[in-house]
Amino acid sequence: MVRAERQAGASWRKTACGLLLAALTGMSPLAAGQDAAAAQGEATLDILTWGGAYERAQRRALFEPFTEATGIPVRVHRYNGGLKELRQAAKEGSIPWDLIDMSRSEAKNACASQLLEPIAPEILHASPQGEPARRDFIHGALNRCAITHSVFATVVAYRRDAFPGRRPTEIDDLFNQQDFPGPRALQRGPAVNLEWALLSYGVPEEEIYRLLSTRRGLSLAFKRLDNLDSIHWWEAGDTPVELLAEDRVVMASGFNGRFFDAMVNRDLPIEILWDGQVQEHEVWAIPRGARESEQARQFIGFATSTERQTALAELIPYGPSRRSATIQVANHPDHGVDMRLHIPTHPLNAEHALTKDDEWYANSHERIDEYFRQALMTEGTSELP
Amino acid sequence: MAADTDSPTTPPAEPQAPQNAQATDHSPSQGPAGMLRFLGLVLLGAVIGGLSALAAVGFVNAVIWLNDLLLISPRGRMMFAHPEALALATVAVPALGGLVVGQLHRAIRERRPHTPADLIAAVQTRRGRLPFKAGLLSAMSGLVSLGSGASVGQYGPLVHMGATLGSLGARLMRMGRSDDNVTIACGVAAAIATAFHAPLAGIVFAHEVVLRHYALRAFAPVAAAAIVGHVIATNVLSQGALFHVTDTAVPRPWEFAAFIVIGGLGALVAGGYMHAILAVGRWAAKLPVLPSLRPGIAGAVLGLVALWVPEILGMGQETLRFATIQGAFSSLDLVIVLVLKLAATAMCIGMGFGGGVFSPALVIGTLFGALCGTLVTQLGMADETFVFYAVCGMVAVTAPVIGAPLTTLLIVFELTGSYVLTTAALASVTLASPIAAQLFGRSLFDIQLARRGLDLSAGRGRALLQNTRLKSLVSQECVILNPNDRVQEAVTRLGEGGHGEAYLVDDRQRYRGSVTLADLEVMRGKGQGHHRVRSCQRTPRPVLSPEASVWDAMHHVQDVTGEAIAVVDDKAGDAFLGVVYESSIARAYLKHSEDLRREEHGTG
Numbered sequence: 001m002v003r004a005e006r007q008a009g010a011s012w013r014k015t016a017c018g019l020l021l022a023a024l025t026g027m028s029p030l031a032a033g034q035d036a037a038a039a040q041g042e043a044t045l046d047i048l049t050w051g052g053a054y055e056r057a058q059r060r061a062l063f064e065p066f067t068e069a070t071g072i073p074v075r076v077h078r079y080n081g082g083l084k085e086l087r088q089a090a091k092e093g094s095i096p097w098d099l100i101d102m103s104r105s106e107a108k109n110a111c112a113s114q115l116l117e118p119i120a121p122e123i124l125h126a127s128p129q130g131e132p133a134r135r136d137f138i139h140g141a142l143n144r145c146a147i148t149h150s151v152f153a154t155v156v157a158y159r160r161d162a163f164p165g166r167r168p169t170e171i172d173d174l175f176n177q178q179d180f181p182g183p184r185a186l187q188r189g190p191a192v193n194l195e196w197a198l199l200s201y202g203v204p205e206e207e208i209y210r211l212l213s214t215r216r217g218l219s220l221a222f223k224r225l226d227n228l229d230s231i232h233w234w235e236a237g238d239t240p241v242e243l244l245a246e247d248r249v250v251m252a253s254g255f256n257g258r259f260f261d262a263m264v265n266r267d268l269p270i271e272i273l274w275d276g277q278v279q280e281h282e283v284w285a286i287p288r289g290a291r292e293s294e295q296a297r298q299f300i301g302f303a304t305s306t307e308r309q310t311a312l313a314e315l316i317p318y319g320p321s322r323r324s325a326t327i328q329v330a331n332h333p334d335h336g337v338d339m340r341l342h343i344p345t346h347p348l349n350a351e352h353a354l355t356k357d358d359e360w361y362a363n364s365h366e367r368i369d370e371y372f373r374q375a376l377m378t379e380g381t382s383e384l385p
Numbered sequence: 386m387a388a389d390t391d392s393p394t395t396p397p398a399e400p401q402a403p404q405n406a407q408a409t410d411h412s413p414s415q416g417p418a419g420m421l422r423f424l425g426l427v428l429l430g431a432v433i434g435g436l437s438a439l440a441a442v443g444f445v446n447a448v449i450w451l452n453d454l455l456l457i458s459p460r461g462r463m464m465f466a467h468p469e470a471l472a473l474a475t476v477a478v479p480a481l482g483g484l485v486v487g488q489l490h491r492a493i494r495e496r497r498p499h500t501p502a503d504l505i506a507a508v509q510t511r512r513g514r515l516p517f518k519a520g521l522l523s524a525m526s527g528l529v530s531l532g533s534g535a536s537v538g539q540y541g542p543l544v545h546m547g548a549t550l551g552s553l554g555a556r557l558m559r560m561g562r563s564d565d566n567v568t569i570a571c572g573v574a575a576a577i578a579t580a581f582h583a584p585l586a587g588i589v590f591a592h593e594v595v596l597r598h599y600a601l602r603a604f605a606p607v608a609a610a611a612i613v614g615h616v617i618a619t620n621v622l623s624q625g626a627l628f629h630v631t632d633t634a635v636p637r638p639w640e641f642a643a644f645i646v647i648g649g650l651g652a653l654v655a656g657g658y659m660h661a662i663l664a665v666g667r668w669a670a671k672l673p674v675l676p677s678l679r680p681g682i683a684g685a686v687l688g689l690v691a692l693w694v695p696e697i698l699g700m701g702q703e704t705l706r707f708a709t710i711q712g713a714f715s716s717l718d719l720v721i722v723l724v725l726k727l728a729a730t731a732m733c734i735g736m737g738f739g740g741g742v743f744s745p746a747l748v749i750g751t752l753f754g755a756l757c758g759t760l761v762t763q764l765g766m767a768d769e770t771f772v773f774y775a776v777c778g779m780v781a782v783t784a785p786v787i788g789a790p791l792t793t794l795l796i797v798f799e800l801t802g803s804y805v806l807t808t809a810a811l812a813s814v815t816l817a818s819p820i821a822a823q824l825f826g827r828s829l830f831d832i833q834l835a836r837r838g839l840d841l842s843a844g845r846g847r848a849l850l851q852n853t854r855l856k857s858l859v860s861q862e863c864v865i866l867n868p869n870d871r872v873q874e875a876v877t878r879l880g881e882g883g884h885g886e887a888y889l890v891d892d893r894q895r896y897r898g899s900v901t902l903a904d905l906e907v908m909r910g911k912g913q914g915h916h917r918v919r920s921c922q923r924t925p926r927p928v929l930s931p932e933a934s935v936w937d938a939m940h941h942v943q944d945v946t947g948e949a950i951a952v953v954d955d956k957a958g959d960a961f962l963g964v965v966y967e968s969s970i971a972r973a974y975l976k977h978s979e980d981l982r983r984e985e986h987g988t989g
Contacts, residue, residue, distance in 0.1 A: 201710045207703075213459035214695075216707055216714075223712075363464035 044073050045295050048085075049101035051078040052238050053261035057316035058101075062303045065311075069302065072295055080236050083110055086287060090115055098292040099299060104146060104281035105358030111145035112362065117286040117293060118144055123301045127324035136306075141321045146283035149304050150318035153277040153344035153353070154192045157240070157259040160269040162250035171276030171352075172200040174251060175224050182250030185243045186225075188233035190372035191361065192253060192278045195354055197224035199276050209357045213364075222375040244270050257316045260342050264335060274349040280356045282318065319345030423602070426564060430606025431613045433554045433568055434575035437547035438614035441579040442621050444528060444543060448700075451532030457699050475534075475698070476688030482533020483684030486738055487677035489526045496676060498523040498739035500541055501594070501787075502830035504548040504569055506837075508595050509845050510852040511980065513552060513565030520549030526739030530680075534698040536687060536729040541741020543580050547572030548595075551610075563984040567603045570595050574607045575614030577792075583799035584608075584615040590792040594828070597845060598985040634769035635805055641812045644777045647757050648813035651781020652820035654753050658727055658746060659786060659829045663836075665735025676737065683736035687729055696722050697729040701748040708751040711771040716759050723752040742829055746786045747779055754778015776806055777813035785821030788828025790814040849977050850936035855929055858938075858973055859952050859963040865890050868897055868919035872908050875918050879905065886947050888961060889918060896953045896961040898923040928953040931962055935977070938970045 047063070049055055055076060063074040077097060079085060083106055089095050102110070110116050121142045124133035134142065141148035156174050158167075163180050173180050174196060186193050195208050198221045203211055211217035225231075232249055234240050240254035241262045256277070262268040284300045286293050302308060309325035312318070317339055320326050329339050340346055344353065361368070452458035456465055456474045465471055490496055499519050507513055527542025551572030555565040570591040578587030588611045592599055636644075669679055691697055696704045704722065707713040714722065730745040758774030761767045767774075776797060784790040794814060798807040826832040831841050841848050864887040866875050879887055879902045887905075889897040900921045908914070908921055927941045928951045941950055949964040 201713075203706065203710070207706060210458070210460050211703055211706060213463035214703055214707075217459075217703070220707075220710065220713055360460065360464060363466070366466070367463070 043292055043295060044075050045099060045292055045299060046075050046077060046097045047099045047101065047299075048077045048079055048097040050081070050237060052258060053265070054237075054255075054257055054316060057257075057312060061312040061315055062308055065308065066299055066302050070295075070298070072299075081106065083113075083115070086110060086115055087113075090287070090289070093289075095287045095289040095291070097287060098290040099296040100285050100287060101149075102146075102283060102285055103358075104140075104143065104148060104283050105356065105361045107143065107146035107283045107285045108358050109362040109365075110285065111143070115288055116145035117288050117290070119147055119284075119286065119297065119300065121147070123297045125301055125305045127306045127322065129324060131324060133322075136322045136324050138321050138323065140281065143283065146285045147300055147304060148281040148283050148321040149300075149309065150282050150312065150321055151279050151345055152282055152318045153256045153279045153349075154187070154253055155256045155259065155277045155344075156196075156251055156253055156273040157244060157270045158251045158273060159244055159247065160271050167271070168251070168273050169275065171196050171273070173273070174253075175200050175228060177229055180251065183230040183232060183248065184228055185232040185234050185240045185249040185252035185254075187240075187253055188235050190365075190368045191356070193225055194218070194221045194368075194372075195278055195356075196253075196276055197221035199354070200224055205352065205354045208354060209360045212368075213360075218368075218371055218375075222371075225376055241268070241270075244268065256342070256344055257318055260317045264332070264337055274344075275352050276354065277344055277349065277352075278354045278356050279319075279344055279350075281321070281358070313343055314339050317342035317344075319343040423605075426567065426602075427606045427609050429554055429558065429568060430571040431609040433547075433551045433571045434578075434610025434613035435617060436550050436554075437572040437575035437610065438579040438617040439621075440524075440546050440550060441543045441576045441614070442617065444524070444546065445539065445580065447528055448531045448539060451528070452534070452699060455533060457532070457534035459695070459703055462695070472692055475691050475695070476685055479534045479684030479688045479691075479698070480681050481684070482529050482535060483680030483682070483736075483738060484678070485529050485533075486526050486535075486680045487675075489522050489529065490680075490737065490739070491677050493519045493522050495519075497737065498526045498542075499545055500741070500830070500833075501544050501548075502833045504545060504573070505595060505830050505841075506834055506839050507552075508566045508569055509597065509841055509848050510839070511562045511566065511849060511984070512852070513562045513569065514556060515549045515552035515569065517549060517553055520545060520552075523739060524549075527741070530733070530738040530740045531700065533684065534687070534691075535680075535684060535733045535738040535740060536697050536699070536701070536726065536745055537733050537738050537740025538742055538744030538746070539700055539740070540577070540580055540743040542739065543576040544573050544741075547574075547576035563980070566596065566984065567606050570603060570607050571610035575610040578611040578614035579618040581796055581800065582615065582618050583796050584611040586792050586795040586799055587611040587614060589795055590789055593789045593791055594787060594830075597841075600985050602984075634773075636767075636770045636773050636809060640767060640770060640773070641809065643757075643761060644773070644809050644812040645816050647754060647774065647777045648781045648815060648817035649820055650757075651750060651753060651778055651813065652785050652817040652824070654749065655746070655782045655785035655817070655821050656825045658731070658742075658749060658782065659825055659832060661727060661731035662734050662742065662829065663832065665731045669736045680733075680737040683732050683738060687733060690725065690729065694722060694725050697725050700744045701726065702744075705748050705751050708748070708755040709772050709775045711758070711762070714752075714755060714759075716756060716763075719752050719756040719759065723749060723756065726752065743783065743787055746783045750779035750782030751775050752778070753782055773806060773809045776801075777809055780810045781813045781817040784814050784818050785825070786829050788818075788822075788831060790818040846978065846981060847936060849981065850939065850974065851934045853935040853973065853977065854931070855933050855935065855938055855952060855965055856931050858935070858965045858969045859931065860949075860966060860969070861963045863888060863949065863964045865961070866900070866918050867891065868917065870918045871914065872905055872916050872918055872921065873914035875900070876902065876905050876909055876914075884948070886924075886949070887918075888951055888964065890961045893958075894961060895959045896928065896951060899926050899947075899951060900924065901947070926951065929965065930955055935970060935973050938965060939974060942967050942970055 049058060067073050081103060107116065121133060126132050127136045162182055168180055194212055198208055198211055198217060201220060232243055237255055237258055240252035241258050243249045244252050245268050256272060259270060259272050263270055286296045290296055306322055306324045309320040309322055310328045313320050313329045314332055326345060329343065331338055344350060453461040455478045456462050456471060457478060462471060490498060504515060507515055524542055524546045530537050531539055548569045551568035552565055555568040573595050574587040574591040577590045578584040588608050591607045596603055672679065726745060727749050734742060754775040754777050757778055758771045761774065762771060780793045780797060784793040794807060794810055797810045834841060839848060839852060864879050864882045864884050866887045866889050868889050868891055875887060885902045886899050888899050891897055900918060901924050904922050908916060926947065927945065929938055931952055931954055949966045951964050952962045954960045954962055
């Protein structure tokens with residue numbers, strides 16, 4: 001561990017050689033951070049992240065331990081995803097955040113628009129077994145401007161009491177209102193909905209994005225969605241849970257972590273349908289012009305260490321981006337639920353999983369959004385939750 | 386037709402192939418030494434399988450990369466933001482690709498890409514030795530054609546590439562022609578096993594289409610190659626299955642009758658497809674345009690039509706998938722896309738793009754099956770079994786085109802793992818293959834070869850004899866007389882030479898007929914010994930041209946009572962080249978039969 005830190009420190013210095021701080025102290029980044037905090041006194045890390053149970057888990061597993069270890073306080077800001085705020089802030093020239101928790105697809109998009117700082121993978125720590133970060137992280141985790149910290153899934157959840165005698169087992173059942181009657185809640189926007197619609201025709205997972213690239217594939221998908229009676233289109237991640245809790249819908253799409261929180265902590269009668277889960281990478285990214293970008297890099301190294309990833313995955317069921325962390329995940333510290341069964345990357349849950357094609361979305365989202373609006377949003381069928 | 390005949394299937398560089406083969410083919414085939422040699426062949430088969438599979442993986446990935454880069458694949462097109470530039474690229478990319486392909490073909494002797502037909506010819510005539518340079522250029526031509534969106538298939542180039550690697554292996558190891566055939570089959574089997582993730586189909590394809598006989602001696606190396614190919618494919622190639630069936634619907638009994646009918650109709654579609662390709666080829670040969678520019682023109686036309694119907698670009702995997710989904714196409718859409726895809730493929734291949742005929746046949750067949758399925762559904766007779774109709778149409782069109790009913794069945798079985806679907810496909814193939822064979826020929830490859838002068842319809846023994854030229858059997862050991870010689874001299878010379886016939890050749894080396902010792906003796910007996918030989922009665926005898934085959938000679942032997950047949954080059958003003966003795970014709974026949982017997986029935 002000490003050896004690993006020294007290595008990380010050396011390479012970190014390389015990337016930050018312009019910084020007086022590092023050049024003068026010549027210590028490991030952890031120690032450097034403490035010094036910096038002590039020297040600057042009031043340096044605060046402003047982190048933009050998602051709210052709800054997710055934020056609570058991050059506070060407990062990452063933010064508080066970070067402040068404890070480095071003395072740098074963390075100030076949390078909440079958002080519902082999207083690049084609108086970031087673009088606005090960049091235009092105004094003052095970036096209020098040092099670190100953003102965002103989806104990989106948005107990070108790629110923002111990176112291409114020069115909104116993010118490049119991140120060298122040398123800031124990452126090796127695993128406790130000495131496995132270097134490059135080999136320990138899952139495929140696609142280390143990007144030019146973003147480091148994947150966890151894998152989450154958008155899944156369908158349903159009320160256990162809605163369909164007496166039978167339960168949805170396949171993603172097709174989302175569109176089957178004959179056997180599973182009742183209103184649905186779906187996220188407003190094409191992502192995930194189009195994938196599920198096409199999956200319901202029996203298209204294999206590997207071909208989804210190739211087929212969605214054709215007019216024919218899109219119109220098939222829109223037809224499926226259009227045939228659904230009474231869709232509630234949601235935007236905030238907590239909404240589908242509330243809609244299910246209030247029995248206003250019987251099936252809803254949503255993030256697996258939110259549903260888990262509702263099931264375990266609130267004891268709501270809902271169940272997750274893992275078939276067709278769409279996995280996405282959630283990354284740390286540093287906006288260009290961030291005031292505390294060095295502390296932000298230090299935080300990324302700290303928060304993506306095997307130990308912290310494991311701690312986070314034991315609080316909220318997101319799949320760690322390091323293999324060494326995935327195998328260490330055990331029971332929830334409070335109620336003892338076996339978390340391995342609730343993380344999307346567990347083999348039992350991942351049998352029919354789709355990985356969201358960020359590159360495809362990053363390059364085509366404007367056209368796809370437009371098609372989606374034209375096909376589904378013009379008729380007034382949508383209800384705002 | 387002209388284009389077909391001017392490309393002989395036998396390269397003149399190696400006219401004496403069977404004789405050379407004799408020297409290397411005689412090696413122990415029994416006992417421990419034979420066993421070791423056989424194991425070596427199996428090992429070589431596995432190595433060739435590995436190389437062929439890696440080449441196939443590289444080829445497939447390169448095509449995907451090019452299609453994304455050049456805005457041919459739907460994914461690449463969707464991710465590209467400028468509609469005007471996209472339309473421009475749709476026309477320009479296939480046109481420029483066609484120009485590149487045309488230049489590549491200029492470096493090939495036959496001025497056309499080599500296809501599976503060429504390797505079938507090489508194996509069936511025991512010639513082997515696929516030319517490496519032409520193989521490499523053909524693979525590049527296929528890559529550029531597919532990469533730039535031509536409506537051609539990828540399995541033809543993959544199979545030919547594997548076969549070329551196999552033949553190269555045999556040549557490097559200095560092996561005989563029989564072993565060359567086996568290694569060619571190994572490369573073919575591995576390519577199919579890799580591309581389809583179907584090792585059994587690869588093994589059967591090599592036997593059904595390439596070797597056309599079953600010998601244990603060939604089976605083991607071919608199986609080894611297919612297994613290696615499959616292992617590499619499952620570990621490296623992360624491609625989805627060609628088609629995918631989840632529902633477990635079972636067709637009603639009467640639907641099997643419908644599948645059989647689809648098979649019969651599919652044979653007609655296959656015939657239309659094959660003849661469209663050949664007809665465009667004939668027509669293109671008459672175009673007043675340089676052959677190297679023809680693919681470019683085809684590419685530009687393809688691009689223009691693709692602006693309206695983008696489905697016709699490339700291999701058409703997306704179209705294939707949509708055709709198995711009920712409701713993805715209306716009946717009218719199905720007819721339009723089917724006709725345009727067929728026409729586009731005929732145009733691309735006929736005008737000289739490199740590439741296969743198998744993938745487009747899959748698409749056309751599936752569209753045809755989907756059309757049948759849609760009609761049956763509209764009559765309200767079926768609902769759950771749409772995918773069965775699509776798959777039945779697919780095998781009904783594909784099997785006749787490549788002449789491989791068992792391979793297509795196995796592909797269906799290995800890809801879907803569904804026994805019910807395979808049974809339905811079997812019902813469809815039952816009529817499709819024999820009807821198409823009766824009406825059109827065993828496969829497109831066989832039709833193409835027949836037009837180039839190699840008729841495989843009567844089996845391999847005949848094709849082999851028809852492809853062995855007489856030249857090598859020509860002997861100069863005969864009595865040649867000048868027409869001005871005296872009869873008595875002629876009798877003396879014949880007597881000294883121990884021959885019964887002499888051949889008259891004038892001062893300008895022209896053949897002037899043959900005379901028999903008996904006729905000369907009669908003249909001498911009549912006291913005409915001082916007469917000129919030319920006044921002697923000529924025996925009417927057939928002559929053979931040096932380009933004639935052993936098969937032709939065999940036919941003449943039936944009618945000739947003499948000891949030998951004169952060989953005369955009628956192209957060089959009836960120049961006399963020598964004679965072919967009947968005994969050497971018989972020897973050649975027996976030797977070929979023996980080689981075939983050893984190759985097809987040997988165990989090791």
